[in-house]
Amino acid sequence: MVLISGTMLFATLLMGYAVYRTSAPTWPPAGTLPVKLVFPLLSTVSILLSSFFMHKVRTEFEDLKKAKLNLDTTLVLGFLFMGLQTLFWSELRNSGLLVGSGIFSSILYGFTWIHAAHVVMGLLSLLWLRFVLKVETRNLDVKVLNVEKFWHFLGIIWSIMFLTLFIL
Amino acid sequence: MSGGYNEIHPEPTTFWSKYIISFDHKVIAKQFLWYGIFFLGLGGLMALLIRWTLAYPGVPVPVIGSILFPNSAGVVPPDTYAMLFTMHGTIMIFYAITPILIGAFGNYCIPLMIGARDMAFPMLNMLSFWFAFLSGAVLLASFGLPLGAAAGGWTSYPTLSTLVGQPGLGQTLWSLAIFLFGVSSTMGAVNYVTTVITLRAPGMGYFDMPLTIWGLWLTAILNAIFVPVLCAGVILLMLDRVFGTTFFLAGASATSGSGDPVLFQHVFWIFGHPEVYILILPAWGIVSDLLSFFSRKPAFGAKATALSMTAVTILSTLVYGHHMFTTQMSPLLTQSFMTLTMTISIPSAIFFANWLGTIWKGSIRFDSPMLFSLGVVFVFGLGGLTGLHLGTVTTDLYLHDTYFVVGHFHYTMAASVLLGGFAGIYFWFPKMFGRMMNELMAKIHFWGTMIGLNGVFFGMLMVGYGGMHRRIYNPFIYESLQRLIPINTFITTSAIVMGAFQIIFVINFLYSLKKGPKAPNNPWDVGTLEWTIPSPPVHHNYDVIPVVKCGPHEFGNPNLTTGRDFQYQTEDLVKA
Ligand code: HEM
Ligand SMILES: [Cu+2]
Numbered sequence: 001m002v003l004i005s006g007t008m009l010f011a012t013l014l015m016g017y018a019v020y021r022t023s024a025p026t027w028p029p030a031g032t033l034p035v036k037l038v039f040p041l042l043s044t045v046s047i048l049l050s051s052f053f054m055h056k057v058r059t060e061f062e063d064l065k066k067a068k069l070n071l072d073t074t075l076v077l078g079f080l081f082m083g084l085q086t087l088f089w090s091e092l093r094n095s096g097l098l099v100g101s102g103i104f105s106s107i108l109y110g111f112t113w114i115h116a117a118h119v120v121m122g123l124l125s126l127l128w129l130r131f132v133l134k135v136e137t138r139n140l141d142v143k144v145l146n147v148e149k150f151w152h153f154l155g156i157i158w159s160i161m162f163l164t165l166f167i168l
Numbered sequence: 169m170s171g172g173y174n175e176i177h178p179e180p181t182t183f184w185s186k187y188i189i190s191f192d193h194k195v196i197a198k199q200f201l202w203y204g205i206f207f208l209g210l211g212g213l214m215a216l217l218i219r220w221t222l223a224y225p226g227v228p229v230p231v232i233g234s235i236l237f238p239n240s241a242g243v244v245p246p247d248t249y250a251m252l253f254t255m256h257g258t259i260m261i262f263y264a265i266t267p268i269l270i271g272a273f274g275n276y277c278i279p280l281m282i283g284a285r286d287m288a289f290p291m292l293n294m295l296s297f298w299f300a301f302l303s304g305a306v307l308l309a310s311f312g313l314p315l316g317a318a319a320g321g322w323t324s325y326p327t328l329s330t331l332v333g334q335p336g337l338g339q340t341l342w343s344l345a346i347f348l349f350g351v352s353s354t355m356g357a358v359n360y361v362t363t364v365i366t367l368r369a370p371g372m373g374y375f376d377m378p379l380t381i382w383g384l385w386l387t388a389i390l391n392a393i394f395v396p397v398l399c400a401g402v403i404l405l406m407l408d409r410v411f412g413t414t415f416f417l418a419g420a421s422a423t424s425g426s427g428d429p430v431l432f433q434h435v436f437w438i439f440g441h442p443e444v445y446i447l448i449l450p451a452w453g454i455v456s457d458l459l460s461f462f463s464r465k466p467a468f469g470a471k472a473t474a475l476s477m478t479a480v481t482i483l484s485t486l487v488y489g490h491h492m493f494t495t496q497m498s499p500l501l502t503q504s505f506m507t508l509t510m511t512i513s514i515p516s517a518i519f520f521a522n523w524l525g526t527i528w529k530g531s532i533r534f535d536s537p538m539l540f541s542l543g544v545v546f547v548f549g550l551g552g553l554t555g556l557h558l559g560t561v562t563t564d565l566y567l568h569d570t571y572f573v574v575g576h577f578h579y580t581m582a583a584s585v586l587l588g589g590f591a592g593i594y595f596w597f598p599k600m601f602g603r604m605m606n607e608l609m610a611k612i613h614f615w616g617t618m619i620g621l622n623g624v625f626f627g628m629l630m631v632g633y634g635g636m637h638r639r640i641y642n643p644f645i646y647e648s649l650q651r652l653i654p655i656n657t658f659i660t661t662s663a664i665v666m667g668a669f670q671i672i673f674v675i676n677f678l679y680s681l682k683k684g685p686k687a688p689n690n691p692w693d694v695g696t697l698e699w700t701i702p703s704p705p706v707h708h709n710y711d712v713i714p715v716v717k718c719g720p721h722e723f724g725n726p727n728l729t730t731g732r733d734f735q736y737q738t739e740d741l742v743k744a
Contacts (some may be wrong), residue, residue, distance in 0.1 A: 109411070109413060
């Protein structure tokens with residue numbers, strides 16, 4: 001029961017790895033309009049900040065109040081990330097880059113969708129943790145650690161995606 | 169991580185928690201076993217329909233034809249034929265072999281043979297089965313669609329599998345089913361790996377594990393790494409089909425770059441080649457153990473066997489390109505993949521020689537599990553040899569996509585794993601269900617299967633060598649293939665014979681389940697841990713966690729004073 005999230009982490013890690021493997025053989029898009037970087041950049045900031053607060057949940061764990069506050073901040077930033085992603089998608093659509101317009105947009109949409117789906121799972125496990133913080137104390141450190149790992153993992157994947165998809 | 173997880177869980181009391189959403193690895197194993205046997209039957213039936221079409225194209229299928237294909241007067245229509253071979257492959261690989269070998273034996277044997285009370289994550293285990301169940305349900309549902317189920321081959325290459333090649337929901341549901349299956353497998357695999365690492369009984373080093381566990385463990389490692397690759401592939405395929413992305417559509421848009429159908433082949437085989445070893449490794453492990461158990465001799469070079477299985481595991485990740493020699497890769501790449509492929513033969517030959525070394529001069533007991541194990545030695549030896557023809561670029565250019573390939577993988581994969589699976593079922597049935605199976609029926613089943621199987625698969629090698637392509641509806645419209653009609657008829661006859669003998673197995677299985685004589689704790693005189701406890705084991709397996717003092721294959725030691733010719737793993741090793 002307790003270690004589910006720990007295992008989830010594993011599965012997803014490999015999943016993410018796999019997604020990147022698939023990206024390798026087909027890159028350079030020919031003559032695509034440059035994508036506006038505002039929203040991806042803000043997304044990056046928010047998810048990295050949230051990772052920082054998630055880290056603090058564990059390191060400042062002794063004080064339950066503080067832990068809750070840190071967790072709440074993580075949650076807010078996580079939701080902010082999702083909001084920014086949505087804005088990013090609608091901006092893409094408005095600038096005429098539709099899902100079906102070639103491999104470049106396929107990758108943009110496809111990968112951000114897959115990542116977003118994982119963020120949703122991450123948010124769910126954060127909410128679960130928030131709930132658990134209230135009622136339970138057994139093995140709490142393990143649960144926090146596992147959710148934290150998973151959340152960092154999402155941040156790392158996003159950073160890699162940001163670097164490879166938008167910057168390079 | 170697992171501290172305290174080897175505790176005794178309270179026994180479930182309601183029907184629901186005992187048999188349906190059970191956390192008990194033994195119950196989950198049986199769930200997987202039933203699931204696998206059901207799909208094995210379904211896949212087998214499809215195989216017979218395929219074979220009928222290839223031997224008697226245009227002739228109505230006897231008995232069931234008019235029910236299944238009323239619109240074509242009982243003849244298998246061409247599009248249905250494509251659907252049949254696609255679903256046959258998919259079902260056999262993912263829904264029959266995987267659940268039986270990995271789901272059932274993995275779940276049953278790992279905790280029992282390493283002296284644990286359950287898996288490391290029992291709940292994950294339960295979820296793994298129910299995801300598999302959901303996946304199977306989705307797959308079965310796709311048969312009911314107006315345009316039928318997927319028909320792009322079990323490999324589902326684009327463009328056959330894109331909306332261009334296949335409109336309709338079938339292929340989409342196929343992808344969804346495979347994705348769910350992948351989630352299930354990954355959950356199972358992570359569980360197995362963790363269990364083997366953390367829950368071995370005190371005193372059990374890695375080389376004290378039975379080779380069965382080695383096989384299952386290596387399989388789980390490959391599963392955990394490569395199944396997600398397939399998942400990624402089918403997700404992209406689903407995005408292409410449902411949301412209009414163009415990952416695998418060539419030339420979809422001239423302005424912004426196009427997708428690449430061959431990309432899918434890369435993704436598929438990065439997964440696909442490890443997958444074939446995922447399927448065979450448990451069977452290798454089981455056979456390595458059983459050969460020793462029934463020769464009453466220590467497994468010859470057991471350590472070398474374990475290590476060469478590990479070597480195969482590692483190498484299997486590096487050879488996938490040999491499935492794609494004909495996709496215009498550069499000669500440098502084909503040569504490298506060819507060399508790496510050939511390198512696999514070395515460790516394979518090592519453990520194969522060890523098998524022979526194990527039975528050499530043994531006092532062999534020809535019980536049914538042993539017969540099936542010897543069968544594996546034979547068919548795997550033969551099938552392995554055909555791999556060399558395909559692994560060599562020059563010969564593969566001719567043989568690729570012929571029935572020779574079909575024969576090759578049926579010998580190595582289908583036949584070996586099927587026989588290995590039967591060996592395992594006959595061997596562990598007493599432990600699982602507490603009753604013995606009927607030996608005579610088992611032996612008849614063995615010989616019938618063995619004869620039918622070789623007729624089918626050797627015939628496939630022959631027609632393939634003769635130039636017959638795979639996946640064609642009616643080979644005999646080509647003049648050059650008409651001389652192969654008699655062999656094709658022979659293959660089909662053999663297939664029917666083989667199918668008929670499986671009925672004996674089903675009868676034996678069901679009858680023994682209810683009426684078989686009660687099994688003693690250790691019917692086969694074997695020293696591994698699961699035989700030290702009652703058949704079937706109690707809910708928490710071991711009242712006291714055993715302490716392991718010697719390896720799994722201690723047979724025929726003349727200094728034994730117990731009156732047995734073997735010793736249990738819990739006994740101090742007697743010096744020979
Ligand atoms: C001696 C070791 C082996 C070698 C050198 C070898 C080589 C090959 C090659 C080169 C192909 C591609 C043929 C083509 O498409 O033209 C192939 C196909 C295949 N092999 Fe093997 N193989 C070996 C062992 C195995 C084993 C142990 C298994 C399964 C347990 C296996 C399962 C398969 C399958 C499933 C396919 C074809 C899949 C498809 O195209 O639908 N092979 N093998
Ligand atoms: Cu291969």
